[in-house]
Amino acid sequence: xxxxRLPFPFPVVxxxxxxxxxxxxxRLPRELGFLDCCxxxxxxxxxxxxxxxxxxxxxxxAGYGLALSWRLGREAGEDPPRLADRLARDxxxxxxxxxxxxxxxxxxxxxxxxxxxxxxxxxxxxxxGEALLAEARAVHDEDVAMGRAIGQAGQALLPPAxxxxxxxxxxxxxxxxYGTALGIVYAAWQAGKxxxxxxxxxxxxxxxxxxxxxxxxxQGVPVTVLAxxxxxxxxxxxxxxxxxxxxxxxxxxxxxxxxxxxxxxxxLARRHGVPFYVAAPSSTVDLxxxxxxxxxxxxxxxxxxxxxxGLRTTPQGVAAFNPAFDVTPAELVTAIVTExxxxxxxxxxxxxxx
Numbered sequence: 134x135x136x137x138r139l140p141f142p143f144p145v146v147x148x149x150x151x152x153x154x155x156x157x158x159x160r161l162p163r164e165l166g167f168l169d170c171c172x173x174x175x176x177x178x179x180x181x182x183x184x185x186x187x188x189x190x191x192x193x194x195a196g197y198g199l200a201l202s203w204r205l206g207r208e209a210g211e212d213p214p215r216l217a218d219r220l221a222r223d224x225x226x227x228x229x230x231x232x233x234x235x236x237x238x239x240x241x242x243x244x245x246x247x248x249x250x251x252x253x254x255x256x257x258x259x260x261x262g263e264a265l266l267a268e269a270r271a272v273h274d275e276d277v278a279m280g281r282a283i284g285q286a287g288q289a290l291l292p293p294a295x296x297x298x299x300x301x302x303x304x305x306x307x308x309x310x311y312g313t314a315l316g317i318v319y320a321a322w323q324a325g326k327x328x329x330x331x332x333x334x335x336x337x338x339x340x341x342x343x344x345x346x347x348x349x350x351x352q353g354v355p356v357t358v359l360a361x362x363x364x365x366x367x368x369x370x371x372x373x374x375x376x377x378x379x380x381x382x383x384x385x386x387x388x389x390x391x392x393x394x395x396x397x398x399x400x401l402a403r404r405h406g407v408p409f410y411v412a413a414p415s416s417t418v419d420l421x422x423x424x425x426x427x428x429x430x431x432x433x434x435x436x437x438x439x440x441x442x443g444l445r446t447t448p449q450g451v452a453a454f455n456p457a458f459d460v461t462p463a464e465l466v467t468a469i470v471t472e473x474x475x476x477x478x479x480x481x482x483x484x485x486x487x
Contacts, residue, residue, distance in 0.1 A: 138351055139165070142277050142310025146185060146193045148266065151204075153197045155185045158306055162347040173202055173223045180230040183338065187307020188381045188417055189276050192240030195227045196269035199244045203262045213258055220248060232429045233390055233458050235382040235419045244268045273309050279414040280311030282472035284320030287377070287412055290468070290475065291317065294327040295374035298364060301335045301392035302344040303379025303412065313412040314377045315345065317470065318354060329355040331373065335392060336361055337437045337455065361394050368405040376402045380413040380469075387463030387480025388425030393456050399465040408467040415471045418484055425460035433457045 147154040152169040153176055160166045168184055170176035176198045179185060185194050202223035206216040224245050231237055247268035251261045291297065297318060304315030312319060321328045330349055335341035342358045349356040359367065367373050376398055382390040389395070389411050402409040422428060435453035440446045447453065469476045469484070476483040 141305065141352065142280075143305040143348070145190050145306055145308065145310050146197065146273065148197050148200065148269070153194055153201055155179055155194065156306070157184050158186060158344060159184055161306075162343055170198075170201075172205070173198055173226055176201070177226055177230050180227070186340070187302065187379070188234035188236040189280075189308040189313070189414060190306070191231055191234050192236035192416065193269070193273045193276060193309050195230075195237055196240040196244040196272045197266075198227050199224060199241065199248070200262065200266040200269050203248070203258075203265050207258055207262060213252070213261075216258060216261075217248075217252065220245065231431060233381050233431045236414070236416050239416045240269075240272050243272060276309035276414060276416075277311050279416075279472040280308050280313060280316045281320070283313055283412050283414065283470050284311070284316035284318075286472075286474045287317030287410065287470040288321035288324055288326065290375065290408070290410060290470070291321050291326060291328055292374055293325075296329045296331060296372060298331045298333070298367060298373045298376045298398070299345060300333045300341060300361075300376075300378050300395050300398055302340040302348070303377075304345060304348045306344050306348055307379060313379045313414065313470075314410075315349065317377055317410075317412055318349070319352065322352075322354060329357070331364075331367060332356055332358050333361045333364055333394065333398075334358055335394060337441065339441065340392070364398060365401050368401050368407055371405075373402075373407055375408050375410055377410045377412060380411050380417050381458060382422070382428055383411070383413060383418045383469065383484070384422045384425055384428065384463075385418075385420045385481060385484060386423055387466055387469065387478065387484060388428075389461045389463070389466060389469075390425065390428045390430070390458045391461065393459045396459040396461045396465075399461040403465050409461075409465060410468050410470060411461075411466055412470040415473060418471070420485065425462060428458075428460060430459070431457040 251264040304312040438453035
C-alpha cells in the first residue's frame with residue numbers, strides 16, 4: 134500500500150497554533166497519519182517513540198515545543214517568573230528524550246535563547262511568545278534551505294547514472310521536509326541524473342524498509358530494499374557507486390554517530406574502494422566533542438529487538454542488545470557534505486571553518 138502522495142517538502146513537523154503536529158512515522162507505510170501533541174509530555178513521548186525521528190526533525194519539533202510550553206503557561210495565567218520556570222523545565226524534559234542527536238540541543242538552546250533575549254529587552258509575555266515561535270520557525274525554514282544546499286553540493290559527487298546505498302532514513306522524513314543523504318539523491322534527479330537507491334532495511338525498527346523506501350517511491354525514485362547483511366554482497370559485486378548516510382552527531386575531528394549499522398557499511402565501503410559520504414547540516418557538527426568515544430550512545434528498549442509489529446521473533450528469556458547508534462571513525466569518511474559544501478579531511482580543519 135502506498136498512502137496518498139505528500140507535497141514536497143514533506144510536512145514532517147507543523148505548528149498549528151495549538152499543538153505541534155507530527156507526521157506519524159510509526160504508521161508508515163501502512164497508512165499516512167498525523168499526531169497533534171498538545172502538551173510537552175505528549176511531545177516528549179512522541180519523540181521517544183519515534184513518531185518523529187531524525188536529528189534535524191527532532192530539533193525542529195523541540196523548538197516548536199518551547200513555543201507550545203510558553204503558550205500553555207500563558208493560558209494558565211502564569212506570571213513571567215513562572216513562565217520562565219516552566220520553559221526551563223520543559224526545555225530539560227525535551228532535551229532528555231534523545232541523548233545522541235546534537236540538533237536537539239542546538240535547536241533548544243537557540244529557541245530558548247530567543248526567549249531570554251526578549252525577556253532581557255523587557256518584552257511582555259505576548260512578545261516573548263512571538264519571539265519563541267519566530268525562532269522555531271526560523272530553525273525549520275533554515276533546515277529546509279540547508280537540505281537543498283546539501284543536495285546541490287552533494288549531487289556533484291554522483292555519476293550521471295548509477296546507484297547509491299544508504300542506511301536508515303536521512304530523507305525528507307528525518308528533517309524539516311527536504312532531506313540530507315536523500316536530499317543529494319533528489320537534487321541529482323532534479324539535475325537530470327538517474328540514480329537508483331539501495332536501502333538497507335535497518336533493523337530493528339526498519340526505518341530503511343518502511344520510511345526510506347516509502348518516501349523514495351512517493352517521489353518516483355527507483356529503490357530496492359535489502360537486508361542489512363546483504364550490503365556486503367552488493368559492494369563486492371561492484372553494484373554500488375557511493376554509500377551516502379546521514380548523521381546524528383559529528384565530532385570536531387570528523388567521527389560520525391549515525392544509526393547502528395552505519396559503521397560496518399563504512400568498513401565495507403573502504404574494503405571495496407567505494408566512497409563513503411556523510412550528509413548533514415552544520416547544526417549536526419559538535420565542535421565541543423573531540424572524539425567519537427565521547428558521544429553518549431542511546432540504549433533503546435531491548436523489546437525492539439525481540440520482535441516487530443506485535444510478533445515476537447526470539448525465544449522467551451533471551452537477552453537483547455539494542456544500541457540506537459554506532460560511531461564511524463573519521464578515517465573511513467570520504468567526505469562530509471553540509472550546506473557549506475563538500476568538506477574533506479583533515480576534518481579538524483575543514484569542519485572548524487565557519
